[in-house]
Amino acid sequence: MPHIDPEELSLLALYGAWLDEEGQRHLNSCDACSAEYAALRRAVDAMKTTPDSTSFEVPGPNVWSGIHRELGLSDATRADPLGPATGSATGSAAGSATGTETSKAGHTDPPEPGHPPAPPTDIRSVKKRPLGWQRRGTWLAVAAAGALVIAGGTLWNLNQAATPLARAELSPLAQHTATGSATVLESADGSRNLEVKLSKDEAQGYQEVWLIGTDLKRLISLGIMSSDSGTFPLPSDLNLDDFPIVDVSDEPLDGNPGHSSVSIVRGSLSS
Template identity: 55%
Template sequence: MPHLDPEQLSLLAMYEDWEDADGREHLSVCPECAADYAALRRTVDAVRTTPDTTSLSVPGPHVWAGIHRQLGLAEAVQADPLSGPGTKPAEAPGEAAPPNVAPFSPRRKAWWQRTGTWIAAAAAVVLVAAGGIWVSTRPAQPTQLAQAQLTPLAQYSATGSAKVVEAADGSRRLDVTLDKDEARGYQEVWLIAPDLSRLVSLGIMNSDSGSFEVPAGLQLADYPIVDVSDEPVDGNPAHSTVSIVRGTLTS
């Protein structure tokens, strides 16, 4: 099952009303993505929590005076924004008093003074950072190389599918799924050459699905047929010649 990408998870975590029905449905059936989503939601909730500022002291006017002087700001914003209207910045030692200016009148708050804006911005930054860490630490997802639809043979009616996936380390596996187990003996999974002259057993499937390691060096083009056989318990390792389902892998 393919997992949600970091962008989808971040949007779902940041916006509870984000319209992504498929993504939310995936979260209900994928424990791994649900765990990542829950971690991101905790980050968002923590950032959105209004900090307790009751114990913080307000810096004096000299702090803004220094900022104003170092940044070379305009005279219109000379007054300390944390003080009342008309308050002028404190003079630095040894400096002449600045010329009189008109009383400061309250203006619309800048974006950095609006609580909702900086909280949203902080949440976005935290989510981007968390998403980057999550991507770098989460194992790479397998790549699908080929797939096949499995159809019944002879007196059987089971159907299913098969796919070959490659892991990050280069190893490959064949995933087989049937809608039922119809074996009278037991099911064995094979890869077979197009002319049916050569075959490789991948293992026994004890239920209606299973995953099997594909031998290193085996070329899928040489063995593209997926076969699930009905094998009697007779100690003979050869194919019984009785196949339940069969299909050809295509990329």
């Protein structure tokens, strides 16, 4: 199957829920998707840190500027959330001026008629929370969201860039009924992968994926397939014209790295 949609990976990282069994199998066998998922999980786990367990260093304004630019946020959020708070100096000055006028007069003015004074508040009932952590939490939330967007965008580009080069229909061999397909995909960076999908796993031992030469003597092992699908990187200097046959074998646990001579499915690649 193609790589998992970035939105599905983000939801899986956030909520841990998975509804697609085929997607779960792909995640277990695909190095690219599992790496992206691990990065998203790290971003989510960072947001679960409590203020009592970790101390943070305040990042410089250039960090927020980069996040603001990457996410394309509006001018209303251009100011660094961890920068100097506006209005605090004004409030302090106003409070000082009021306090001066009160001390000069020696008393406070009585409330105007028709406006009873507000009831007193027990200061002990007010739970204080440091403003710095509130602002830091806001900054971290936006930073984590940015990480999810950027990581998801990277995987989206990976999906879009993969180009199919060749495909093989895999047919069952003696005493087997499984069928499947093998597709060679080329990424934007020129790397190639072989994606193998079978209708079921019929191995008595374990499945191993091979490329076989046209002479039916030369073999290249691509790796073990632990489920009914898998993705395997191809050597950069491999000429598929010399090794066009895709073979999935049933290998016993005997310690012999060679082919068991028991093939489950086989097919030839064609572009």
